Amino acid sequence: MALNHTYEARLLQQETTVGAGVQVLLLALMGTAIGMGPAGWLTGLAFALATWAVLTRAVLRSRLRSFGPANRVTLGRAILVGGVTALVADSFESSPPVTVFVGLTAVALILDGVDGKVARRTGTSTALGARFDMEVDAFLILVLSVYVSMSLGPWVLLIGGMRYVFVAAAKVMPWLNGELPPSMARKTVAALQGVALLVAGSGLLPYAATAGIVAFALASLVWSFGRDVLWLWSVRNQGRTPAEAAIEEVLEPVAELVGGR
Numbered sequence: 025m026a027l028n029h030t031y032e033a034r035l036l037q038q039e040t041t042v043g044a045g046v047q048v049l050l051l052a053l054m055g056t057a058i059g060m061g062p063a064g065w066l067t068g069l070a071f072a073l074a075t076w077a078v079l080t081r082a083v084l085r086s087r088l089r090s091f092g093p094a095n096r097v098t099l100g101r102a103i104l105v106g107g108v109t110a111l112v113a114d115s116f117e118s119s120p121p122v123t124v125f126v127g128l129t130a131v132a133l134i135l136d137g138v139d140g141k142v143a144r145r146t147g148t149s150t151a152l153g154a155r156f157d158m159e160v161d162a163f164l165i166l167v168l169s170v171y172v173s174m175s176l177g178p179w180v181l182l183i184g185g186m187r188y189v190f191v192a193a194a195k196v197m198p199w200l201n202g203e204l205p206p207s208m209a210r211k212t213v214a215a216l217q218g219v220a221l222l223v224a225g226s227g228l229l230p231y232a233a234t235a236g237i238v239a240f241a242l243a244s245l246v247w248s249f250g251r252d253v254l255w256l257w258s259v260r261n262q263g264r265t266p267a268e269a270a271i272e273e274v275l276e277p278v279a280e281l282v283g284g285r
Contacts, residue, residue: 033084039091040080043099047072047106054107058121064114071106079156086152094143097135098156104132105164112171125171126226132164133218161214162187168221176224176235183217183242186249199260204252213248216241 051068054060060068079099083091091099107128111120139157143149169184194200204210220241224234 036083036088036091037080039096039099040076040083043079043103044072044076047075047103050103050107051110054110054124058124060110060114061117063117064110067113068106068110071109075102075106082152082156086150088150088152092143092148092150092153093146094139094148095150095153095156097139097142098153098160101132101135101139102156102160104128104135105160105167108132108164109167112167115171115174122226126222129164129168129218129222129225133215133222136161136215136218161218165217165221168218168225172221172224172238175227175231176238180221180224180238180242183221183238183245186245190249190253200253200256202256202259204255207252210248210252213244216244 048069051060051065051072054068055065079102108125111125111128114120136157139153143153166184166188169180169182173180190200220237223229224238227234229237
């Protein structure tokens, strides 16, 4: 059993190492094609190294027997996100080619609906896979919001930062870690963020139309997070810290308005 586990661990490490290698290859192709500067290179390589380290540690701790086809799709998406991240970092020095930026981002967004279907059809759904998928999505939205904020203003960063603020808040208020019921509205709002930021980043629409689309996406995201927070608060455990009790007093009138969802 020990030998078998060692063999499986080596296979998992090979998968993540190959992913890092493909990431570097993509950066090399981009650097050759568009003349990417030092900022793009360093950011892209940092992303590749961080993804390899975090993912390798996660898969080894999860004791998966195999990496699985769905995780390979998600890893492919992560590689594309690494390319987008390098382009955005490079954009502080020079404007990235719109076709390359839009192409990488569009494929990454399209594949977001593929890995989940692959996991379900192959019976390889795992908690690690779901978390991996979520983190890739969140980071792509963060990177896109940084890029779009350079033309629309810092308020766009609220789109990319909201999920990370929620995670940080959950460290203080554990009831935010509660399990949420499935929601098509939540999935739709999440998908809208990527599409809206991609359209904004493409520069195809006038400024007013672009700002309106992104503002609508942000408003829908605030609504979605607010809705989930109120639901989690309404079903929280009774044992609360003083900080949570203070939050309860603030949210009490709002909770009554939504009928104790």
